[in-house]
Amino acid sequence: MPNVEPKLSIGLWCTAFAGTEVFGSATRPPLDPMDNLRLIARAGAWGFNFHDDDLVPFGSDVQETDRVLQETRRVMDGEGLVASMATTNMFAHPAFKDGALTSADARVRAYARQKAMRAADMGAELGCSVFVMWGGREGLEVEASRDPREALAWYRDGVEFVARYLADSGYGMQIAIEPKPSEPRGDIFLPTAGSVLGFIATLDPAVRDRVGVNPEVQHARMVNLNFVHEVAQCLDAGKLPHIDLGAQKPGRFDQDLRFGAEDIKETFFLVKLLDDAHWDGPHAFDVKPYRSDTPDDLEDLVRGNIRSYRLLLERVDEFRADAEIQELLAECRVDAAGVPDDVDALRAFAFDVDELAARRLPYQRLDQAVVELLMGVRR
Numbered sequence: 001m002p003n004v005e006p007k008l009s010i011g012l013w014c015t016a017f018a019g020t021e022v023f024g025s026a027t028r029p030p031l032d033p034m035d036n037l038r039l040i041a042r043a044g045a046w047g048f049n050f051h052d053d054d055l056v057p058f059g060s061d062v063q064e065t066d067r068v069l070q071e072t073r074r075v076m077d078g079e080g081l082v083a084s085m086a087t088t089n090m091f092a093h094p095a096f097k098d099g100a101l102t103s104a105d106a107r108v109r110a111y112a113r114q115k116a117m118r119a120a121d122m123g124a125e126l127g128c129s130v131f132v133m134w135g136g137r138e139g140l141e142v143e144a145s146r147d148p149r150e151a152l153a154w155y156r157d158g159v160e161f162v163a164r165y166l167a168d169s170g171y172g173m174q175i176a177i178e179p180k181p182s183e184p185r186g187d188i189f190l191p192t193a194g195s196v197l198g199f200i201a202t203l204d205p206a207v208r209d210r211v212g213v214n215p216e217v218q219h220a221r222m223v224n225l226n227f228v229h230e231v232a233q234c235l236d237a238g239k240l241p242h243i244d245l246g247a248q249k250p251g252r253f254d255q256d257l258r259f260g261a262e263d264i265k266e267t268f269f270l271v272k273l274l275d276d277a278h279w280d281g282p283h284a285f286d287v288k289p290y291r292s293d294t295p296d297d298l299e300d301l302v303r304g305n306i307r308s309y310r311l312l313l314e315r316v317d318e319f320r321a322d323a324e325i326q327e328l329l330a331e332c333r334v335d336a337a338g339v340p341d342d343v344d345a346l347r348a349f350a351f352d353v354d355e356l357a358a359r360r361l362p363y364q365r366l367d368q369a370v371v372e373l374l375m376g377v378r379r
């Protein structure tokens with residue numbers, strides 16, 4: 001049995017993705033948000049995530065916004081679906097063409113704050129626990145355009161503003177900043193989980209505890225980072241309020257593939273890490289249908305993520321119960337028996353470095369056992 005029953009959610013923007021990209025127009029018709037909610041629920045998700053504009057049409061007035069939120073609440077209640085994460089789209093509108101919170105135009109920075117406030121209001125209204133901030137446009141192509149220190153200061157002002165707004169409004173939402181190295185901007189500020197952790201450390205102490213990281217599988221694998229280690233560092237820092245899950249071939253553009261579709265071994269160790277850590281945050285799939293998918297394939301996309309996550313949790317159970325694997329893991333460890341830890345005795349201690357160097361490690365057998373487990377031949 002897993003330590004934690006995972007809360008599996010997916011973004012409205014995922015199933016609603018119509019296939020438009022730089023080299024091609026849409027291959028699927030628009031998906032009504034209420035139909036989208038019903039599809040996600042039918043496919044077995046616990047919850048959903050949304051950008052303001054995914055749910056409430058851009059430019060809606062207060063009355064229309066309230067109407068949509070009330071209709072959403074009715075559908076949520078009818079489907080037993082939780083609103084898990086809210087975020088704001090600060091990357092699609094042309095006003096954000098040169099950044100949002102880090103734009104060199106102070107009016108755009110202020111507009112981004114206003115849009116974030118409104119999105120946070122929507123999230124609070126629907127009961128969301130996390131507010132993600134993905135700075136897709138917070139970057140540049142022309143290095144001469146701004147001093148990166150100034151951009152980071154603007155970014156900090158914006159995040160602190162939103163954090164204060166959540167606190168002053170009595171909203172319990174945690175902020176999760178989502179790293180990504182590039183795309184759509186040539187270089188995006190805060191490219192990795194480590195960058196975000198370092199940035200959080202510079203925030204006003206009055207709001208710092210409310211801010212964490214939303215690492216995404218794809219964004220780390222795009223640049224050949226070990227995502228399991230990215231997540232481990234966030235857990236170690238107590239800064240993992242949310243996670244974006246999917247799959248990705250290394251070194252390519254952000255593919256947002258179905259969870260488990262690539263690199264099954266590292267994906268297995270991600271699922272194992274989260275369960276070993278008893279992490280009970282929202283497990284959010286941030287994936288896209290293939291451009292070649294039809295509307296009839298959208299439910300398969302959602303179901304595939306969920307099924308693969310649960311199957312990998314079963315493999316984690318098997319890993320923990322596998323006697324040979326556990327014996328090999330025990331062989332990997334040597335305790336420091338007999339080695340002093342006080343300064344003077346340690347300084348004088350005579351290590352047999354040749355013996356240390358000669359120690360046999362069981363890694364060939366251990367990794368082979370993991371591969372066989374994932375191939376389903378160790379049951």
Ligand code: DIG
Pocket residue numbers: 013051087088132133134178214216244286
């Ligand atoms: C892309 O990975 C980003 C956007 O989809 C969204 O703002 C965020 C939500 O987790 N992820």
Ligand code: MN
Pocket residue numbers: 216218219254256286
């Ligand atoms: Mn992505």
Ligand code: MN
Pocket residue numbers: 134178216244286
């Ligand atoms: Mn994401």
